[in-house]
Amino acid sequence: MSEPTTSDPAPAPGAAGAGPLVVRTAEELARARAALGTRRTALVPTMGALHSGHRRLVATAREHADAVVVSIFVNPLQFGPNEDFDRYPRPLEADLAVCAEAGVDVVFAPTVEVMYPGPQIVTVRPGAMGEVLEGEFRPGFFEGVLTVVSKLFNLVRPDVAVFGQKDAQQLAVVRRMVRDLCMPVHVVGAATVRDPDGLATSSRNVYLSAEERRSALALSRALLAGADAAVTGAVGILSAAREVLDEAATADPPVAVDYLSLVNPVTFTEVSGDFRGDAVLVVAAWVGETRLIDNVPLTL
Numbered sequence: 001m002s003e004p005t006t007s008d009p010a011p012a013p014g015a016a017g018a019g020p021l022v023v024r025t026a027e028e029l030a031r032a033r034a035a036l037g038t039r040r041t042a043l044v045p046t047m048g049a050l051h052s053g054h055r056r057l058v059a060t061a062r063e064h065a066d067a068v069v070v071s072i073f074v075n076p077l078q079f080g081p082n083e084d085f086d087r088y089p090r091p092l093e094a095d096l097a098v099c100a101e102a103g104v105d106v107v108f109a110p111t112v113e114v115m116y117p118g119p120q121i122v123t124v125r126p127g128a129m130g131e132v133l134e135g136e137f138r139p140g141f142f143e144g145v146l147t148v149v150s151k152l153f154n155l156v157r158p159d160v161a162v163f164g165q166k167d168a169q170q171l172a173v174v175r176r177m178v179r180d181l182c183m184p185v186h187v188v189g190a191a192t193v194r195d196p197d198g199l200a201t202s203s204r205n206v207y208l209s210a211e212e213r214r215s216a217l218a219l220s221r222a223l224l225a226g227a228d229a230a231v232t233g234a235v236g237i238l239s240a241a242r243e244v245l246d247e248a249a250t251a252d253p254p255v256a257v258d259y260l261s262l263v264n265p266v267t268f269t270e271v272s273g274d275f276r277g278d279a280v281l282v283v284a285a286w287v288g289e290t291r292l293i294d295n296v297p298l299t300l
């Protein structure tokens with residue numbers, strides 16, 4: 001697919017059949033944003049390698065807005081030194097085709113230099129809820145996410161921003177940032193999309209070999225076992241899920257669990273044994289060199 005840029009005599013963003021307008025710099029984005037005028041605008045922040053989960057984010061954005069901007073940026077600030085920043089997939093042409101098919105109006109695909117022209121001295125820290133679970137196993141991750149999301153909010157000035165429920169803690173931390181920093185953005189969560197075998201869609205699934213993918217299915221099986229035990233309360237839920245993961249720990253290849261926890265979906269603190277109400281069962285695990293996360297919302 002040939003990539004339109006703002007130097008082409010481009011049709012207005014969102015014009016029928018035009019495909020998305022692709023912009024690379026803050027200035028190009030400002031012009032594209034101005035052309036959207038007063039249309040209610042939704043932002044779908046992504047790191048690219050778009051899949052059916054992202055398609056759902058765009059569809060959800062479309063339900064809440066008249067124009068959709070997708071950002072595609074692999075954000076170095078949210079990767080630890082030994083993480084997969086360098087090998088993270090970057091199939092831009094395929095991503096633009098997905099955006100065209102999904103009726104996206106504008107794609108903002110900046111370079112690292114555009115987003116970080118110098119050292120990022122001022123950052124957004126998530127506080128205590130960003131230091132547990134993902135935050136404990138990936139120090140600095142949520143600070144990197146919140147910093148880039150705030151920059152994207154400032155650049156795009158969306159009315160609505162859509163994030164996946166698959167990254168439940170990220171969604172909760174972004175909601176908290178919006179609330180605590182009085183950001184004029186309505187945050188919407190979109191349900192997790194699963195492949196027919198149950199694996200939650202993720203850009204990192206491409207790393208999995210067929211054998212690893214088979215072992216990885218233990219995550220969704222564990223969550224399902226936990227959900228099936230919801231009536232028994234927190235202890236029953238965790239032990240049903242743990243049983244599946246313990247078995248998977250001896251599979252070939254094995255599943256190595258970072259955490260399994262039942263938490264409050266807003267604060268991400270662990271719920272007590274006699275808790276009643278909404279919770280989310282979250283899991284993170286390694287299969288080979290690939291780290292996967294998944295979760296299921298539950299009512300106890």
Ligand code: PAF
Binds near residue numbers: 047145167
């Ligand atoms: O969920 C993601 O893909 C990223 O964390 C996000 C929100 C685009 C920030 O880089």
